Amino acid sequence: MPDPPPSLDPVQLGAYFALIEVTSLLRHAVEQQLREAGDLSYVQFQLLARLGDAPTGSHRMTDLADGVVYSRSALTYQAGLLEKAGLVTRAQAEDDERGTTVTITDAGRERLARVFPGHIEIVQQLLFEPLSGADVKALAALLEPVRDHMRAIPPRSAAPRRRRHAS
Amino acid sequence: MPDPPPSLDPVQLGAYFALIEVTSLLRHAVEQQLREAGDLSYVQFQLLARLGDAPTGSHRMTDLADGVVYSRSALTYQAGLLEKAGLVTRAQAEDDERGTTVTITDAGRERLARVFPGHIEIVQQLLFEPLSGADVKALAALLEPVRDHMRAIPPRSAAPRRRRHAS
């Protein structure tokens, strides 16, 4: 067998294209709402939401970076913006002197609260309106395993031929 | 009823988050592959693919812009890059003196062909590997109506609190 089949069947193509377009349109609408309602980019919202979800309201930089897929420097940049806006604080981690702990502030939670209703409204209208309860369940059941698979398979270097540190 | 319910149930949240993360990871992997294999951004690939699909290999600028959601100027920028790289040509439309027709070149088709196998391989491995044939069918059946709904509902101005049809 010559490795993986070099094509997608029509059904796969349909699913793939629909997935791409649905997410693209949804993302676009959400970004607009977040910007208008709370002057937040999507990434900033994700960071705030992640902090807001945490029991302590805090995360290490590395944890945040892992969750958002970005480079460290991109996270530093965004954390800097959020800090300047008073939505988070940064402090040295207690257990590891190298680390930085990011914590959401009251203003951050407030901002999150201000933005959330509109966010949910859009997701509800755009994504879920045409789906029945059973549909939503089915969608989650389909996508959650895919997500787990994606998280597991490529540690972060889904590169076909990359190899680091050849020392 | 106070308009739309201000929350998502746990199943909806699961579906929403999985959708976002799956697409984000997939997109990231695909972008990397396109860049490495053919020095193309995702947008550029989309444009080329759209032109390659067209019977004539051509599209009007406006048609391309509509499909890629972007602003006109962003499209002009990308078309300029593709033209500079010799992957497309731009010429005045025949029927409408205002219009510009973009056409994919042989080099453009070649580039597309060079990039496609790796693209498909990634989608196959990341998205479809954990899904059965029936799953894929179900996924398409769920997402395609959502896509149609999204295309139809908000003409492009999903304003946060505007209520349309107040007539």
Next chain:
DNA sequence: TATTGTTATACTCTATAACTATA
């Protein structure tokens, strides 16, 4: 030595508004 995080830098991409030309 490896890891955490920051900084400097360069680059890509996008949107807005002003502008030209045609319908």
Next chain:
DNA sequence: TATAGTTATAGAGTATAACAATA
């Protein structure tokens, strides 16, 4: 007037590599 497309501009965001400090 409205539409098609371009241009100028300005801003947001990202990645890379070099760096400092701690493990």
